[in-house]
Amino acid sequence: QVQLAESGGGVVQVGGSLRLSCTASGAPLDAMAITWFRQAPGKKREGISCLSAGTGNTDYADSIKGRFTISRDNANNTAYLQMDSLKPEDTAVYYCATDGAFCLWLGSPLNHWRHWGQGTQVTVSS
Numbered sequence: 771q772v773q774l775a776e777s778g779g780g781v782v783q784v785g786g787s788l789r790l791s792c793t794a795s796g797a798p799l800d801a802m803a804i805t806w807f808r809q810a811p812g813k814k815r816e817g818i819s820c821l822s823a824g825t826g827n828t829d830y831a832d833s834i835k836g837r838f839t840i841s842r843d844n845a846n847n848t849a850y851l852q853m854d855s856l857k858p859e860d861t862a863v864y865y866c867a868t869d870g871a872f873c874l875w876l877g878s879p880l881n882h883w884r885h886w887g888q889g890t891q892v893t894v895s896s
Contacts, residue, residue: 772796772885774866779890782856786894790851792866792887799842800824803873804849805883806840808862808892815865817876819851829873834860856894863889 778790792804803822809815818831819840828840839852849866867883874882 772802772868774868774885774887776864776866776887776890779864779892781893781895784856784858784894784896786856787852787854788856788892790853790864790866790890790892792849792851794847794849794868798844799847799849800844801871802868803871804840804842805867805873805876806851807865807867807880808860809865809889810859810862813862815880817878820873820876821849822873823871827873829876831876853892856892858894858896861892861894863891865889 773795775793782788801823803820805817805820807815807817818834819838820829821840821842837855842849865887867886869883
């Protein structure tokens with residue numbers, strides 16, 4: 771059974787940076803596509819970035835393109851989301867998820883991902 775655990779959230783000032791981690795267990799990370807989501811208060815959960823297995827193809831939502839970078843360290847079974855130039859609207863609970871080796875369209879229904887972490891809170895203060 772695949773399990774995912776996020777860490778690295780916290781409070782940061784506008785313009786600051788954070789790096790989120792998503793550690794996998796139960797299966798090798800290099801066989802998984804990892805998708806990052808976020809859910810702001812009162813809003814729907816949205817997919818923001820994906821990194822496929824194998825080729826390492828990436829996808830980013832327009833809202834974070836050029837500011838966030840997704841990566842992985844297969845030796846440590848951990849994926850990362852480097853977040854730079856943070857804005858107040860980036861405040862949300864961030865989740866990682868996986869289902870298979872290929873990235874799905876970020877706007878797909880959430881039930882297309884079977885395995886989720888518990889989430890980590892990111893707060894950007896102005």
